[in-house]
Amino acid sequence: QESLYARLGGQAALETVVDGLLQRATRDPRIQEFFKDTNVRHLRTQLVEQLCAASGGPCRYEGETMKNAHAAMGLRTAHFNALVEDLQDALDAAGVPFALQGELLALLAPMHRDIVTR
Numbered sequence: 610q611e612s613l614y615a616r617l618g619g620q621a622a623l624e625t626v627v628d629g630l631l632q633r634a635t636r637d638p639r640i641q642e643f644f645k646d647t648n649v650r651h652l653r654t655q656l657v658e659q660l661c662a663a664s665g666g667p668c669r670y671e672g673e674t675m676k677n678a679h680a681a682m683g684l685r686t687a688h689f690n691a692l693v694e695d696l697q698d699a700l701d702a703a704g705v706p707f708a709l710q711g712e713l714l715a716l717l718a719p720m721h722r723d724i725v726t727r
């Protein structure tokens with residue numbers, strides 16, 4: 610079985626998905642406030658690298674732990690779910706098949722416990 614990374618379409622596909630996610634999240638009234646002082650360029654690089662590594666691609670994630678990166682934000686489950694919805698929209702828009710979307714989301718779901726702090 611090929612890696613999820615390869616089946617998603619590799620680096621270019623991941624970049625399209627992350628761009629779509631960041632466009633949506635930074636305009637999403639439910640969560641946009643969290644991104645107002647963020648260097649989105651840097652976040653894009655880190656997210657692509659993280660998703661590449663997590664999906665079995667040829668990358669190593671060297672960014673912050675999920676706990677450290679989000680500790681100061683006081684995120685709730687509703688914020689987490691809003692971001693996941695934006696990601697699903699971005700995956701749909703990129704034409705990623707539903708089954709592959711599920712595989713990617715399953716990799717991210719366990720991060721909830723490090724990201725949501727209240």
Ligand code: HEM
Nearest residue numbers: 640643644647648655656659672673678688689692717720
């Ligand atoms: C599965 C869910 C999530 C993943 C995989 C994820 C991933 C990441 C990554 C990789 C970084 C970069 C860390 C670094 O700079 O080294 C980051 C930062 C950030 N995340 Fe998340 N995140 C998630 C959920 C959320 C949610 C729910 C929010 C807000 C609603 C959020 C807002 C942010 C912001 C604003 C930053 C940048 C902080 C800064 O400006 O330094 N994230 N996230």
